[in-house]
Amino acid sequence: MLFAAVLAAVIWPLQPGQPNWAVFGLLLVFHIAALALPLHLEVQRQGILVSAGEIPFILALFYLPPFWVFVVRALAGLVVYAYRWLSRKIQLHKAVFNLANTCCAVAAAALLAHTIGVGAASDPRTWVTLLSSAMVYLLVTALFLTAILSVTQGRRSLDELLHSMGSSLIIGGINAIVGILILLTLSATPWALVPLIVLLVLVFAAYRGYSNLVRQRRALADLNDFTQSVAQAVQSNRLIDIMTHRLREMLNAEVATVWLRREKRFPAILLSAYMDSEGLLDTTPVPRELLDSVLASGQPLLVSRKIGDPAYREQLRAADGKDAIIVPLRSGKIAYGCLAVANRLGGDLNGFGPDELALLETLAAHAGVAVENSRLVDRLRFDAYHDALTELPNRRRTMAVLEQSISITVPGEIVAVMLFDVDGMRDINDSIGHASGDKLIVEVGRRLKEAAPPAAHVGRIDGDEFAVVLRMPDTAAAVELAAEIRGALQQPCLLGSLNVDIDCAVGIAVHPESGDNADELLQRADVATQTAKNVSSGVQVYNAGLESGSVRRLGLATDLRRAFDNDELHVYYQPKISLGTRQLVGVECLARWRHPTHGDVPPEDFVPVAEHTGQLGRLTEFILRDGLSRVHGWDGEGHRLNVAVNLSPRTLVDTDFPQLVAALLDEYRIEPPRLTLEITEDGMVGAGGKAPETLRRLREMGVRLSVDDFGKGYSSLSYLRRLPAQEIKIDRGFVQGMATDEGDHAIVRAIVDLARHFRMTVVAEGVESEMTLSLLSEIGCDIAQGFYFSRPLPPDRFAAWMAAQQGPGGDGRRTGRLRAV
The missing domain is CATH 3.30.70.270 (Reverse transcriptase/Diguanylate cyclase domain)
Known part of the structure; x- marks a missing residue:
């Protein structure tokens, strides 16, 4: 204020004399109206209050001496800011600063106008002088505001001011040009003032109406957007995060808060989304007493400097808050928490009102329904960080x-x-x-x-x-x-x-x-x-040595891709023998990998790698194609054999797998019953004890299904009755022990009897001795395979093995006991 007084003393002697008091009075009224009735613009959800004060200011620079320009603007500012302070729309220190800032800027602009000189209204030099003075007014105002913000609020607020200064200068320049146009009109005839006033009133009213319409449409669009965002957030378990940030944006608030009260084992939750923070903080500027009041009454609350209970207003002021809206979150008729927004952006004159209260109530109703329907009340309190079964931290x-x-x-x-x-x-x-x-x-x-x-x-x-x-x-x-x-x-x-x-x-x-x-x-x-x-x-x-196995598996993942292209993968064949006729009836396909560095890599190492690296489908198709093509070739040589292929349970997730099987069977002209797919018990029985849909489709095609390693998994009558299989393959652990362990012998006998009851074929794997073979024959096992007959062999050696088993007539029947290779 002292600096403003010094500037006033400087410009007083520049052009002494009295003003035209009628003109002075009209300009004073015009200034008061322009300052008291700012236009509300919203740019990217940021509220901007735009004053048309540059228009009467241009007129004052032309019609009044410099000192009286200062006086008329100072009086108008004093009236407007005093009213806002008395009505608690603005704090006293801000009112004083704004008035002093205005006076300094007016004095500087008036001094510039007098120095350059103001001529006739029709002289372009006059236009330049007036427009330059208006720009000086705006720049000085911005300069003082920049200085005070840099001291009180730091760098971030200063950056925001500089970002918005461009818009203010453009709008101020437009207002100054409008003022010059009005000046030109009045210079033609003073009576032009009447239609100009009418025009300005109509434009102001039209804009107010248009602004309200735009806000209503935006509110409907925001409501629809909020509903969709909440629905998506329920699915992703990010309801609080998305909901608070969307509320803060829609209501143009500094902060949005969700508060859920404590219930039973669940602690209270208070999370807030702040304007410049992407995450959530556990603080809020909304006083706790206001939250408790809304939760207890179940009624919404709007509090600002002049709205609401005086006690609430004092609590908000003590928390350094400008205004706040709090509405209850309900589950039915019970309020279990609150939604709140605080400190509307856009300055002291831009605050929350009844429209924002109604909007937040509507949004809270939608949010409450989402929380209730998805049972997120408990999940948000406890389940987000705890295991549902044990209630231990997750x-x-x-x-x-x-x-x-x-x-x-x-x-x-x-x-x-x-x-x-x-x-x-x-x-x-x-x-x-x-x-x-x-x-x-x-x-x-x-x-x-x-x-x-x-x-x-x-x-x-x-x-x-x-x-x-x-x-x-x-x-x-x-x-x-x-x-x-x-x-x-x-x-x-x-x-x-x-x-x-x-x-x-x-x-x-x-x-x-x-x-x-x-x-x-x-x-x-x-x-x-x-x-x-x-x-x-x-x-x-x-210790670091334990990582060697994991590192090796990681290396195998890359090498496995190369193995397909370099023909490092091969399919070996192990014979399956009918115990009733002692004839060769089929083969089992077994994948083998000869790694150039590691040597032979066992299937138990590379099959899991294929499962976890997306190469399982390629591996399965490779084995199926090789096996079916070999069987097709042996058919042409007079050896009609069935073929068995192991499947990973993960393969059954692929709904396109049955189509692949059908295509390969058709390609190699193999009847479906001659193909047996072996699946472990846990793969055969899916979630809820039901077989996967893929197995049902394979069985409908005619492909035989075998329960591999039977006895290690479910092994119960109820499951066996529901298994979509025609064959049981007894786990090798029981077969190898049955000759020396009465328990294993009893288990194998029970499995064979059980399978016979369900009319299922029984295959025993791991046969390595004559005694085991005799015991299996005695109890009625159908098929056997193991090292007693032959190890898994590559195709050429398997063909030689088959030739060695043929009788002199070449009919494919054995001429003595089958010999191991």
């Missing part, structure tokens, strides 16, 4: 705790990650049901929580895997504790009427020796767990 929470733990280094301590992998869960699920398996998982979680130290974090990170994260003095202490916890878990568990033994393998990774981040530590604990399954103690600490 993988996400465990990873966050681990990341936080390793971020703090404590001398003399390590952060240990113990990964407990429960053994035998599949067998339990398959034999006594998934419900019993779930009970066992819950019991394991309970025992882990009890056995672990109080400071330890216990979480369930996968189906049968639990993690314990804690600080320990050293690795040896971690191993000792892991062994103690494992011992506590090994106590029998009563499931119904059965006592089930629990065992687990424990892998340990420690920070910083085993890794630098949470993902790495957990992955290396998993590597250690796999090794722990093969050590007597059941506990293994990670």
Whole structure:
């Protein structure tokens, strides 16, 4: 204000004298109207209040002496800002600053106009002088505002001001040009003032109407967009994140908040989306008393500097808030939380009103329905970070705790990650049901929580895997504790009427020796767990040597792609013999890989690699095509053989696989019943105990289906009755032990009797002795294969083997006992 007074004293003697008081009065009214009734523009959801004050300012520069230009603008500003302060639309210090800023800018512009000189209204030089003075007014105003913002609000607010300054200068320039046009009109006849006033009133009213219409249409579009966004967020479990950010954008607020009250085991949730933050923060400028009030009453609340209960306004002012809307979130008639927006952007004159309150109520109704229908009330509170079955922290929470733990280094301590992998869960699920398996998982979680130290974090990170994260003095202490916890878990568990033994393998990774981040530590604990399954103690600490197997599998993935192109993959054939006639009836196709560096790679190594690298389909087609083409060729030589191919359960997920099989059978002219596809029991029985649709289609085609490794999986009458198979292949472990173990002999006999009851063919694999062969014949087994007859052979050697089994007449029948090769 002092600087403004100095400028006023400077311009006072420039052109002394009294103004035309009628003109002075009209210009004063015009200035007050222009300042008091700004136009509201919205650009990219940012509200801009635009004053038409440059128009009367241009007229004042032309009609009044410099000092009286200063006086008329100062008086108009004093009237407008005093009214806004008295009506609590603006704070006193802001009113004083705005008035002083206006006075300084007017004095500088008036001084420039007097220095250059103002001539006749029709003189273009006069236009340039007036337009230049208006630009100086705008620039000085922006300069003072830039200075004050850089001091009070920092660099970010300054950048925002500079970003919007261009728009202000353009609008101000347009207003100045309009003022010059009005000046030219008035210079022709003073009576032009009447239609000009009427025109300005009509334009102002038309714009207000148009602006309201645009806001209504935008509100409808925003509502539709919000509904769709909420629906998508429900599917992606990001409801709070998406909902708060969309609310903040739609209502042009500095912050949007979701608050859910505490219920039972679930803690209260308070998350806010701020204007310059992509994530969510657990703070809000909305006073807690206002949130509690809305939740208790179930009624929405609008609070600003002049709207709402005085106590609420004082609480908002104490929290340094400008205005806020809070509405309840309801499930039926019960309010369980609140939505709130606070501090509308666009300056002190741009605040929330009844329209925004109605819009937020509508949005809250849609959000409440989404939350209720998807049952996200509980999920948002608890399930986001906890396992639904055990109520232990889930993988996400465990990873966050681990990341936080390793971020703090404590001398003399390590952060240990113990990964407990429960053994035998599949067998339990398959034999006594998934419900019993779930009970066992819950019991394991309970025992882990009890056995672990109080400071330890216990979480369930996968189906049968639990993690314990804690600080320990050293690795040896971690191993000792892991062994103690494992011992506590090994106590029998009563499931119904059965006592089930629990065992687990424990892998340990420690920070910083085993890794630098949470993902790495957990992955290396998993590597250690796999090794722990093969050590007597059941506990293994990670070391770099354990990675060699994983690294080798990673290398095999790349080499496998090259193996297809370099003909490194081959199909071997193992004969299948009818025990009734001792004749060759078929072959089983077995893939073999001769790696140029590693030598022979066993199928148990490269088949999982194919499964996890998307090459399984190519491998399966390669084996099928080779097997069917060989059988077709042997048909031409008088050897009519059936062919069997092993399938991975993952292949059954491919709905196009039956079409591939049909095409290959047609291509090589092989009848479907001559092809047998062998699938393990867990692949044969899908989710819910039902066979996959792919198997049904294969069986309808006439392809035979065989349950591979029978006896290791489900092995129950109910499942066997539902299996879509015509053949059972007894696991080699039982077959090889039946000659020396009465238990294995009894199991094989029971399987054969069971299969005969269901009219299924029985194949015994792993036959390696004459005694085993005799026992299988006695109990009525149909087909056998194993090293007693022949190892898997490449096609040329298998052809030689077949030739050696033929009788003198070449009819394909044996002339003595079959000989191993």
